[in-house]
């Protein structure tokens with residue numbers, strides 16, 4: 001790893017020389033969280049995103065993780081989904097299935113995808129209802145400070161505009177406090193209709209990992225992590241601030257290139 005440290009209030013920073021090194025570290029990190037969660041709770045409730053993240057998780061499909069991870073204990077969810085058919089190239093489910101889930105022995109009934117045959121509003125309601133059932137049985141843990149689900153791990157990517165999941169800058173859903181899962185029909189990034197976890201759910205997780213690579217995202221990484229004043233306090237990635245859980249940033253050198261190094265300790 002090129003650099004690792006803890007920012008004074010933005011969590012752990014893990015900066016990597018290249019994508020290969022990042023992928024290796026990310027696979028090891030997820031495998032360790034899975035092992036700890038299975039040991040403690042008997043299951044691992046993980047929510048994933050779409051985009052470049054899935055490719056960067058690829059080493060989980062290889063030795064040793066394809067054999068050593070207790071895949072049968074994984075319950076997989078989506079932090080966000082696009083309202084398209086599951087067979088569509090834009091589907092986050094399809095991306096994860098093709099790139100990850102079809103290559104490891106996850107139990108098909110533990111894959112909790114979002115309904116693709118109803119409206120965005122209905123799909124968000126359905127998904128929240130489904131998550132609530134799994135919180136009742138404690139397949140998903142519950143926060144001890146709110147009634148929110150406490151996922152063992154939520155994995156997020158970040159766009160160059162600072163969006164995470166389908167929470168976009170200046171969008172009213174950033175203020176959503178009551179719903180766990182909501183929908184938008186006006187995404188600035190195509191496709192326009194999307195389902196997303198809300199910030200209270202993301203911030204209730206035991207672990208949140210944000211994975212960001214590439215120079216085009218360096219400015220957003222700077223705004224999401226460094227002390228840059230009040231202007232960027234509403235940047236979605238900056239609003240990711242787990243209440244009690246752990247936040248970790250997996251960056252490559254290019255994405256980290258505009259960070260102010262003075263704010264974190266080794």
Ligand SMILES: O=C1O[C@H](COP(=O)(O)O)[C@@H](O)[C@H](O)[C@H]1O
Pocket residue numbers: 049050051052053080081082092156157158159160163164165166189
């Ligand atoms: O639209 C989305 O974008 C973000 C970021 O994607 P990336 O390809 O720039 O890494 C992704 O995390 C989110 O799940 C997806 O719906």
